[in-house]
Amino acid sequence: MDKIVSLCRRRGFVFPSSEIYGGLGSTYDYGHYGVLMKNHIRSRWLRAMVQERDDIVAIDSAVSDPLIDCRTCKLRFRADRLEDAQCGRKPSKRPGEFSECDLTEPRQFNLMFQTQVGAMEDASSTAYLRPETAQGIFINFKNVSQLARRKPPFGIAQIGKSFRNEITPGNFLFRVREFEQMEMEFFVPPDEAEKWYRYWIEQRFNWFVNLGVRESMLRVREHDEDERSHYSTATSDIEYLYPIGWQELEGIANRGDFDLTQHTRASGTKLEFVGQDGERFTPHVIEPAVSIERIFVAMLCDAYDEEVVGERERTVLRLHPLIAPVKAAVLPLIPRDEGITSRARELFEELRKRHTVEYDDSGQIGRRYRRQDEIGTPWAFTADEQTLEDETVTVRDRDSLAQERLPIADVASWLDAALERPWRSPKA
Ligand code: ATP
Secondary structure, three states, X not given: OHHHHHHXXXXXXXXXXXXXXXXXXXXXXXXXXXXXXXXXXXXXXXXXXXXXXXXEEEEOOOOEEOOOOEOOOOOOOOHHHHHHOOOOOOOOOOOOOOOOOOEOOHHHHHOOOEEEOOOXXXXXXXXXXXXXXXXXXXXOHHHHHHHOOOOOXXXXXXXXXXXXXXOOOEOOOOEOOEEEEEEEEEEEOHHHHHHHHHHHHHHHHHHHHHOOOOHHHXXXXXXXXXXXXXXXXXXXXXXXXXXXXXXXXXXXXXXXXXXXXXXXXXXXXXXXXXXXXXXXXXXXXXXXXXXXXXXXXXXXXXXXXXXXXXXXXXXXEOOOOOOOOOOEEEEEOOOOOHHHHHHHHHHHHHHOOOOOEEEOOOOOHHHHHHHHHHHOOOEEEEEOHHHHHHOEEEEEEOOOOOEEEEEHHHHHHHHHHHHHOOOOOOOO
């Protein structure tokens, strides 16, 4: 993990936050390459979850959570001050003392960041930053199912920041206090829940494999009964063998009808599916939930490699080309040669319209290749003297180091096709 952290810092993927003020523990800022890589992870998830399917729609809900402390009287109490609080029912008692009191779990509160909404600092203005994006999906169930005219099975997907006041953050980005979650709630007829639960475990596992994560480093672990949340009928983790051991990368839970039932009870709005023929039921929910941070760390760990090539050491990130921050570098072999640089520059201008590419004309060619290897750039196109004679450039492959010549005119379509090709890690 130390090597990954140091590479991330050195090459501007991730910095410790507020570094000039001594750093804010376990908080990180993303630099240029980190942002590009996160964007690729995000867009691949959206593509698999929304763009390539007809049964899932997207949503973006507020970050302050609608959670209520007591589901019966709908008042909100601070879990650490229950002793001083009064329940909303008469005669007044402390929260939890009436048999009807239905308090949400205190663990969530201790984990949540409290903030104030509006100008008044009384209890009614207290809000919490969401510890998961899921609730924003459930409370919009009615809107989406009516407006999008969906019949289960259908899903709602959301990407957004979640906040948890983790007691022991650490291991780089693995456990942080603010992270970006990608969650999808898939609403299904109750008797199909088990089938869809298995389906989503498989889909999500394959998503990682198809984005180049080595299968030998992934496993599915089903939770024991005592490990599961009280409302979940089944939960499986897709685990990755991080440098700290096998750990949860993504969770897939069969949440039953718990969430829709609870929100129906608390809000008074019926959250159920009503068909035209009068059919009605409360859908069950299958939830794949993951953070970009845990994927980011897993993909970097999986990609990191060191090797000696011709007595020279190189560090290389063997990232899937679709995840690599930069897709290709364009390099003029002799930076002082105006003919060569202008051809290279033209190629660069053409490619950058379609992909994130870099132009680099500083330093020896070997050093320029190694800089690109370190950030995981899969291909480098180099213009040299021959380019001026026959309008070709070399393409160098990051993993095999093989070089071949291509007509400049074909480079753009060659790159498009190369990005579409399946890719498996040579480390496997
Ligand atoms: P853990 O047991 O590791 O704390 P969890 O079971 O509480 O995780 P979930 O509530 O299932 O996690 O959250 C869903 C997903 O969100 C996790 O699989 C993980 O990818 C991500 N996640 C949760 N907490 C964090 C965190 N503090 N930092 C980064 N990602 C997180």
